[in-house]
Amino acid sequence: xxxxxxxxxxxxxxxxxxxxxxxxxxxxxxxxxxxxxxxxxxxxxxxxxxxxxxxxxxxxxxxxxxxxxxxxxxxxxxxxxxxxxxxxxxxxxxxxxxxxxxxxxxxxxxxxxxxxxxxxxxxxxxxxxxxxxxxxxxxxxxxxxxxxxxxxxxxxxxxxxxxxxxxxxxxxxxxxxxxxxxxxxxxxxxxxxxxxxxxxxxxxxxxxxxxxxxxxxxxxxxxxxxxxxxxxxxxxxxxxxxxxxxxxxxxxxxxxxxxxxxxxxxxxxxxxxxxxxxxxxxxxxxxxxxxxxxxxxxxxxxxxxxxxxxxxxxxxxxxxxxxxxxxxxxxxxxxx
Ligand SMILES: Nc1ncnc2c1ncn2[C@@H]1O[C@H](COP(=O)(O)OP(=O)(O)OP(=O)(O)O)[C@@H](O)[C@H]1O
Numbered sequence: 001x002x003x004x005x006x007x008x009x010x011x012x013x014x015x016x017x018x019x020x021x022x023x024x025x026x027x028x029x030x031x032x033x034x035x036x037x038x039x040x041x042x043x044x045x046x047x048x049x050x051x052x053x054x055x056x057x058x059x060x061x062x063x064x065x066x067x068x069x070x071x072x073x074x075x076x077x078x079x080x081x082x083x084x085x086x087x088x089x090x091x092x093x094x095x096x097x098x099x100x101x102x103x104x105x106x107x108x109x110x111x112x113x114x115x116x117x118x119x120x121x122x123x124x125x126x127x128x129x130x131x132x133x134x135x136x137x138x139x140x141x142x143x144x145x146x147x148x149x150x151x152x153x154x155x156x157x158x159x160x161x162x163x164x165x166x167x168x169x170x171x172x173x174x175x176x177x178x179x180x181x182x183x184x185x186x187x188x189x190x191x192x193x194x195x196x197x198x199x200x201x202x203x204x205x206x207x208x209x210x211x212x213x214x215x216x217x218x219x220x221x222x223x224x225x226x227x228x229x230x231x232x233x234x235x236x237x238x239x240x241x242x243x244x245x246x247x248x249x250x251x252x253x254x255x256x257x258x259x260x261x262x263x264x265x266x267x268x269x270x271x272x273x274x275x276x277x278x279x280x281x282x283x284x285x286x287x288x289x290x291x292x293x294x295x296x297x298x299x300x301x302x303x304x305x306x307x308x309x310x311x312x313x314x315x316x317x318x319x320x321x322x323x324x325x326x327x328x329x330x331x332x333x334x335x336x
Pocket of ligand 1: 015042043048278
């Protein structure tokens with residue numbers, strides 16, 4: 001039986017725009033087990049990073065409602081000092097762009113050392129250095145003794161990403177959030193980094209939230225997949241089910257918009273439109289409705305819910321039952 005590490009219940013993360021608050025994560029619930037990679041996918045602007053930052057307690061101005069239970073403690077409402085004790089120790093995060101999270105003025109060894117020191121003041125200077133070299137080795141950095149004394153700008157993008165991973169895992173966190181960890185990297189480095197994250201999962205029995213818009217990465221890495229649209233989860237299932245039997249029109253559109261090298265495909269489907277800006281998100285009814293105008297209004301639920309259609313496979317709104325891709329351009333634009 002898998003052991004639950006994180007349980008998010010009815011999370012609502014809202015940002016203030018002018019005089020109102022608008023939810024970027026809107027009543028979202030999900031859980032992550034130990035030794036599991038949960039991928040969170042969706043187009044730009046659907047709320048993936050807002051979710052990750054909420055879990056890490058990194059939003060300074062957002063309004064957070066709901067609960068984020070991490071090992072039976074509600075971290076959604078912890079004080080900043082309590083959260084600081086958890087971050088970097090029990091929870092680690094890998095960001096998309098290492099330059100935003102590494103200090104440009106500090107040598108690599110010193111930065112990793114600081115993270116170690118913050119959470120383990122008893123470690124002697126010598127032991128700390130030993131541990132840092134070990135970590136640099138572990139994340140596949142050649143000549144770790146040299147890199148120890150280098151500044152981030154002296155390293156390549158792939159090496160910087162590895163340094164950030166070394167920092168994120170320095171204290172062996174139980175929960176690791178990786179937000180687009182390989183987007184900026186070329187394909188060979190990307191697969192090495194993913195392999196590394198996979199090893200960490202097994203070595204440390206960690207739970208991992210992997211945020212990405214790359215479905216190839218999802219197929220390779222994830223145990224389960226949550227598909228997000230407009231702040232909500234629209235489908236969640238184990239990775240095999242999600243790729244073999246996707247149901248929600250949004251999931252099917254995402255999968256259908258990716259060329260499949262193994263199969264002959266007649267036509268790629270392009271999802272029309274974009275995720276609306278936060279202030280313009282439809283909050284009533286099916287949020288995806290405007291992007292599939294050829295589907296009858298009556299197919300949608302008034303208050304779309306997540307339906308468990310097979311064990312562990314949840315789909316939001318009944319419109320999935322009637323969904324198919326349009327046969328013609330006219331149909332696609334809702335003209336019959
Ligand atoms: N601090 C903020 N203030 C106001 N709006 C914000 C803030 N941060 C995010 N948003 C808005 O919240 C929505 C979700 O953004 P978020 O960055 O979580 O999306 P995302 O799915 O991670 O996108 P990407 O893949 O581009 O990073 C977007 O409409 C974004 O403009």
